[in-house]
Amino acid sequence: MADLPGIVVTGASGRMGQMLARSIAASDRARLVACIEREGHPWIGRDIGECMGGAAMGVLVTDDPLEAFAKAQGVVDFTAPAATVGFAALAAQARLVHVIGTTGLEPADLEKLEAASRHAVIVRAGNMSLGVNLLVRMTQKIAAALDEDWDVEVVEAHHRMKVDAPSGTALMLGRAAAEGRGISLEDHMDSGRHGITGARKRGDIGFSAIRGGDVVGEHDVIFAADGERVVLRHLATDRGIFARGALRAVLWGQGQKPGQYDMMDVLGL
Ligand SMILES: NC(=O)c1ccc[n+]([C@@H]2O[C@H](COP(=O)([O-])OP(=O)(O)OC[C@H]3O[C@@H](n4cnc5c(N)ncnc54)[C@H](O)[C@@H]3O)[C@@H](O)[C@H]2O)c1
Ligand SMILES: O=C(O)C1=N[C@H](C(=O)O)CCC1
Numbered sequence: 594m595a596d597l598p599g600i601v602v603t604g605a606s607g608r609m610g611q612m613l614a615r616s617i618a619a620s621d622r623a624r625l626v627a628c629i630e631r632e633g634h635p636w637i638g639r640d641i642g643e644c645m646g647g648a649a650m651g652v653l654v655t656d657d658p659l660e661a662f663a664k665a666q667g668v669v670d671f672t673a674p675a676a677t678v679g680f681a682a683l684a685a686q687a688r689l690v691h692v693i694g695t696t697g698l699e700p701a702d703l704e705k706l707e708a709a710s711r712h713a714v715i716v717r718a719g720n721m722s723l724g725v726n727l728l729v730r731m732t733q734k735i736a737a738a739l740d741e742d743w744d745v746e747v748v749e750a751h752h753r754m755k756v757d758a759p760s761g762t763a764l765m766l767g768r769a770a771a772e773g774r775g776i777s778l779e780d781h782m783d784s785g786r787h788g789i790t791g792a793r794k795r796g797d798i799g800f801s802a803i804r805g806g807d808v809v810g811e812h813d814v815i816f817a818a819d820g821e822r823v824v825l826r827h828l829a830t831d832r833g834i835f836a837r838g839a840l841r842a843v844l845w846g847q848g849q850k851p852g853q854y855d856m857m858d859v860l861g862l
Contacts, residue, residue, distance in 0.1 A: 598666040598847055599626035600840075601689075603680055605654055606636050606644065608754075609671035609694060609832060614641050616836040617669070618650050622844055627661035628654045631676070662687040667843040671835075673756075674698045678705045685709035690846030692839050693717040696761030710853040714846040718856040719761020721838025725812065726856045728827045729769045732814050735823065736773025741796045743816045743823075745770045750803035750811040758802040759784055762827075766814050767798045 600617050604610040605628035617625040628641045634656065642650030655661055658680060662668065668684050670677055671694035678698075682705070684691040693706070696719050706715055720726070736745065747770075749763040759767070764778075771778040776796065783793075784800040793799070810829040815822060829835075838856060845859045856862075 595624075597622060597624045598844065599624045599664055600843055601627045601629060601658075601661045601665045601668040603629040603658075603668060603670040603676065604672035605630050605641055606634060607671065609835060611645050612832045612836045613669050613671065613839060614645070614650075614652075616833065616840055618642075618652070620840060623667075623840060625650065625652050626664045628652055629658055629661055630654050630656060632656045658683050662689055665689055666847060667692065669694070669839045669843055671695055671839070674702050678702050681706050681709040681715065685712040688713050690714045690716070690843050690849075692721075692842045692846065694719075694721055694835060694839055697757030707853065711851060713851050714849045714854065715852075716842040716846050716854045716856070716859060718838075718842075719765045720810075720835070721842060721856055722827075722829060722834040723838065723860060724829075724834065725762055725765070725827050726838075726860055726862055728812070728814070728825055729765050729857070730862050731825055732766050733769040733773040735816060735825070736770040737775075738773075739816055739818075741774075743818045744793060744797075744799070746799040746801070746813075746815040746817065748801045748803070748813045748815065750805070750808045752807050752809065753805050755804060758804070759800040760802065760810070760812070762810065762812050763800055763802070766812060767800060770798055770814065 600623045602613045636644045636654040637656050640649045641652045667690040669692045677695040747763045747767050749760045768778045781797050783797040812827045814825040842859045
């Protein structure tokens with residue numbers, strides 16, 4: 594048991610944090626060694642299992658990443674951009690594998706992750722599920738086969754508490770379509786239409802976001818031409834799919850060379 598990689602979960606009280614803590618504690622391939630929450634959080638100092646309303650797991654929630662990282666080989670981080678950038682610097686110092694599920698990262702955040710990845714392994718993906726990563730590959734292939742007579746639209750739906758848009762997954766899918774077409778997403782992205790927008794610009798990749806209720810995550814990639822449409826769809830109904838991918842990623846990262854990786858690397862897609 595002590596030989597299994599020790600894993601820290603950040604943002605442990607969150608929707609994903611709780612799912613991750615349960616999944617890692619139940620795994621026979623990893624050990625849950627610490628849980629982190631932000632300073633002042635009511636769960637600090639308490640057992641994570643009891644905080645989640647179950648039996649004690651013998652793992653305390655702390656607000657001290659240095660103390661937590663000292664006993665670990667990996668950290669799984671689904672929090673918020675500012676928190677993730679801070680954890681990346683500390684994980685790199687401790688040479689931990691840092692699996693990042695956090696979305697909404699800005700270019701300045703990505704530069705800091707790049708710096709951290711010179712010293713340690715980072716695996717980052719806007720969606721860690723097998724199904725979405727397959728959809729990314731399919732989107733890339735279909736976009737490569739179709740010309741600009743086919744308009745590409747990415748439509749996503751998430752729960753009412755989601756703070757970023759377009760979703761990390763939608764951006765992965767849009768980027769895959771752009772790569773398939775050999776264009777840059779940044780130059781062809783059309784997001785958040787409103788008012789007199791004018792006709793759709795040929796070659797643009799459109800994004801629409803729905804927010805409501807408890808939707809775990811739904812994504813459509815629509816290829817629309819005159820007289821026909823191809824629609825690729827992924828429906829997430831259980832956050833366990835993201836936790837499974839994250840656990841696979843943190844195990845895969847053990848022993849890899851420092852650098853930035855994604856779920857395509859982990860899944861071999
Ligand atoms: N990549 C994927 O597969 C995937 C899947 C689901 C969610 N996500 C992303 O994961 C992130 C979290 O999603 P969620 O629904 O769990 O959100 P959430 O708001 O339920 O949880 C986030 C948690 O992070 C904690 N946190 C924030 N700052 C912190 C800090 N400085 N130190 C410690 N903890 C801190 C918060 O207190 C909260 O408990 C979002 O960016 C979301 O888009 C990614
Ligand atoms: O619940 C969320 O937030 C999700 N975020 C990821 C995204 O932004 O795509 C993955 C799906 C769930």
